[in-house]
Amino acid sequence: MKVETKLFAYLCVFFAVLTLIYGFWSKWEEPIGTTALLLTMLLFLLTGFYLYVTGKALPLRPEDNITGEIDEGEGNYGYFVASSWTPLWLALAGAVMFTGLAVGWWLFIIGAFLGAVALVLWVFESFSGEYSI
């Protein structure tokens, strides 16, 4: 994953330099932009660091090999639920909760109960019963 890591590492360095330029230009008296730029740098650092660590832990992928072939990339990519209604219930419960913020707390509490049920259904959908993964 060298290319991915480099992409984020370069952007991290870019924003580090930008933070310094911005800071000196504004004499470190303008906190909003400085904070935003510094944390943008950290955003790229976080993702870049993760890609670096993952890249070191995994064997070389076909994408990393200059003479790689398409069929080398076959195999399992992960587990994907075929179809599921539970995200819809969770989203509807969220909608009821946010409507509750505008209408009244009684509606929010009802939404929170629905949300708790939907969340449990979603989390355990693939992790319980006969066909759990």
Place this chain on the structure above:
Amino acid sequence: MVAVGTIVWLSSELMFFAGVFAVYFQLRSVRADLWAEQTAKLNVTFAAINATVLVISSVWCQLGVWKAERGQKARTGSLLDLKSWGMREWYVLTYLFGAFFIAGQVMEYAELTHENVTLSSDAYGSIFYMATGLHGIHVTGGLIAFLLIIARTFTTKRYTHANATGAVVTSYYWHFVDVVWIALFITIYILK
């Protein structure tokens, strides 16, 4: 897939907290007088102990992750035999430390409210409760996630790779929230 998605989401969370930090520094730069008056009311020792508890909980979480990666979901020996602990026991311990932190936050809020620092009292109160409160909600969300992940170890017959991934990404989130608190702690309690 799940792990990459979590990291991308966490980097967007970083920008969410960037907004909070920016508001804090901006308000502080325009109301230095208010800051001098209100930060004197903070109980730094208490907050430092509370922060230490949260940092230690991250260590227990990581010990649980190493067990999860080896596929050991529960302890193999007695409860007192720490070496035989599985992911479940370490995550329960992490949960307890996290819950202690939240309880400490509630106590601190009660104390500050007595000293007339509230969400609507002034600019300092607003951003203090916004910053620590939004972080507190994240910790509470993490605690709920821990309960769900621990419950999953009971509902599946085998401890599969998918189970372990769930435990690992929850730890990413927990470490993230922990690091954000270190930054918030330095900003609010040490830099003032």
